[in-house]
Amino acid sequence: MAKLMCLPIQKLKIPNAKRHAPANHDHVQLCESCRDWGHISIHSLDDPVPKDEKDRYTTGRRSVTLEGLAQGAQSQCRMCTSVMSVYDARAREMENVQALPPEDVGVSIDGPFYLDSGGHSLHSPEGRPRRYGDRSDPDHIVVTIFIRVTIKSLAHVAEMKSESFLRSRATRQQGRADRTEEIETSDTSLFTITPLFKLTYSNDDAKVLTRVEEWNVPFFDTTVLRGWLTRCDDQHTGECVGKTVEIENLPAGFRVIDTHEDKIVEPNSSFRYVALSYMWPVGPDNNLRLEKCNIDTLEAPGSLRQVQLPNIISDAIALCRNMGERYLWIDRLCIIQDDEISKPNQINAMDQIYRLASFTIIGALNTRDDIGLPGCAGRPRHASAWSSHYEPEVELQGLRCGITADKAINTTLWNRRGWTFQERLLSRRCLYITHDQVIYKCCEDEAMEMLTWAVHTTPLSLHRDDGGHNDDMYCLEDRSGSSGLSSDEATDALKEPEGGGIFKRTDNDEQFTIQDGVKLAHYCNWIKDYSSRQLSVASDAFSAFAGVANALRPAFNCQMRFGIPEKYIPICLCWDCPGHFSPRGDIPEVPSWSWVSSSRPVTYDCEGEVLGRDFLQIASIVYFYIKTPAKNLLKLQAEERWIQHEVSIQEMAGRDELPPLRGKGIPGEWRSNKDWRECPQNPWTTFARQTLDSEAIKVADLFPGSLVFNTTVACLKIGQLSAPKDKKKSKSDVSNAIILSSNDEHVGTIRMMDHGWIENNCSSVGVQKRFEFIVISGRLQEYFNRKMSAFLNRYSDIWELNVMMVERLPCASFVARRMGIGTVKMCKWKDCSPRWETVVLC
Incomplete structure (x- = not known):
């Protein structure tokens, strides 16, 4: 109604x-x-x-x-x-x-x-x-x-x-x-x-x-929570987590809370533990943490009963004890917060700590006030008028399970904090305790406490709905007709079995789990999510991602370079941040080419909400090297490809024609070969120009972490896109700007810049402002733009170059910092007077 x-x-x-x-x-x-x-x-x-x-x-x-x-x-x-x-x-x-x-x-x-x-x-x-x-x-x-x-x-x-x-x-x-x-x-x-x-x-x-x-359900039932975990243990045969952990797999000095003896301990043999993810509560009564001065005190039996613990920590300890779990890991009580040697080692091992935990208790709340864990004993929930995330299946008057669970978690303040990103992503099994219910997720299943609240007098079974609905839709089937139960027996089956409310977990591009088969699209979406989150200390941006980077290294089978997978660096350099690039400045060791250096949220493929396939398929036309802190120059093991084909630049240079492509809106092979042959930078010229300038290599010693590579560079101008007459713009808004050649021909687009910056940097009569653009890779236009180019018979426009706008430093060699990212029509690059340079991108 x-x-x-x-x-x-x-x-x-x-x-x-x-x-x-x-x-x-x-x-x-x-x-x-x-x-x-x-x-x-x-x-x-x-x-x-x-x-x-x-x-x-x-x-x-x-x-x-x-x-x-x-x-x-x-x-x-x-x-x-x-x-x-x-x-x-x-x-x-x-x-x-x-x-x-x-x-x-x-x-x-x-x-x-x-x-x-x-x-x-x-x-x-x-x-x-x-x-x-x-x-x-x-x-x-x-x-x-x-x-x-x-x-x-x-x-x-x-x-x-x-x-x-x-x-x-x-x-x-x-x-x-x-x-x-x-x-x-x-x-x-x-x-x-x-x-x-x-x-x-x-x-x-x-x-x-x-x-x-x-109607409110004031407290959760720990037997239901245990039922979810037991089902996972029985049916997923160790796919989610193992039964115990060997101490050698954890960082030196790893500590946990012994919930039976209420003290901090340092295990010395195999054991099983639970982790806690939460927001540090604010207030003068919530300052207790493990420090050098109180280690001996907190390692004494019963010591945690003698101190003032934040409510959320005391609730987590009680919950573990009630669920039969002895050991609990909590960062502020298990990491020596003032130890400059052991603390970084523990932080860099967050991937091990959370991935090896039996499960993670997550306080997915909307406040940093110390309200504890809603639903625990003594903390009744009163959320009926405040819940906002029950997503109904309107036609069938039920719940959209997966969407409801995700919305309940994604809209919380906890999910907007920077440190909690890796805690969610790295944990294999999670109990999300929200203001009004508990949600469970493992690698295979999800469960919602609210699905166990409905009371039935007929035995129920959970089965897959094959009636043409979403994969996450399950329904409750009446089995009374075939069970032969009497009315008294049916009454005894009033509630669902322990651990009810379970439905199959669905995988999508927004998945919050690192497992075999992780894709580059997942990484790009995670960076978009993480970079938009809040950090109390801005300089923690790299540290709070370290655990994820460690977990991605084996998943991608490559090194991570300042948060970017080495294998995909030609693609991952093309990140956008709305507005004029504003470097953090508080993490000087991070170069400008890494998204970690941006003080603003970062996105990949800003043209749409869904990451396009065309964005991820590039044409390799650059060899990349990196200058290590030890001043060594290493060639990056980047994946070389030609759009749909994984093929090396050397192999392409040895061919007379480029690899053929399939699909809609693809230009003819003869045209592509002709246009690329005429472009100053292509697989043939890239292979022929591999030798780096020796002076540039020496200068790069001054900039550890810099990328060194040969590419073509052009000085171009910025222009404004014509805006609708009825659209009011403010200088805080952002939009694309056009890239102009020296004769004012529109040759490309620079993405997501401040209106005010664009207006101040456009050339005008008597005032010519130029910016340096360097080529990163080649690409096809997005499918919709390809269709438009083909409709207008402008087939040569379908090929583009990914370019970076840079600010050149006053050095003899070409040393530069990133300013923005954009594209230039490949067929127009020869008209931009490009020149080959060895670029040091710091």
């Missing part, structure tokens, strides 16, 4: 829910708009639908006016009162909502939805899943549901209203239908919540609604 309303919080009068709760034997009072809630048939249970109710049975969205909802609440309609109560609980905390005029606030309500995965059931009519409700009380049937409440701003709709509508408030009554349509079509959501409700119906012929209660 759905309702639409505009609510001024100050004028909202909400009846006291407890005071007006009806007696169990009475049906609750409902307004005309909510009358469908009054009969159990709206939930599509196994009960027959009365004839006079069949035409009224609906699912999905319905709408009423604000006046109808407000009148319903004031007349003690229990559904209207309940909806307004949870709305008010959230909206009162948001000043931006309170400041909006009543006519500019809309509330859209969808439901009911149920805590299952919404898959088809073979035994249900019309393909809907069969649901049963809680029938443990012979006099009542309890149905647990959630609804989706979306609060929207209608200010932009008001601006579009006709002048007569704005002037005539007296005629607003006649415009209610139009107003409803405006709310439905508005896409300016302020917030969304998904509160849970428990609805009690009489178990008689009438089956009418007798009670409406807001």
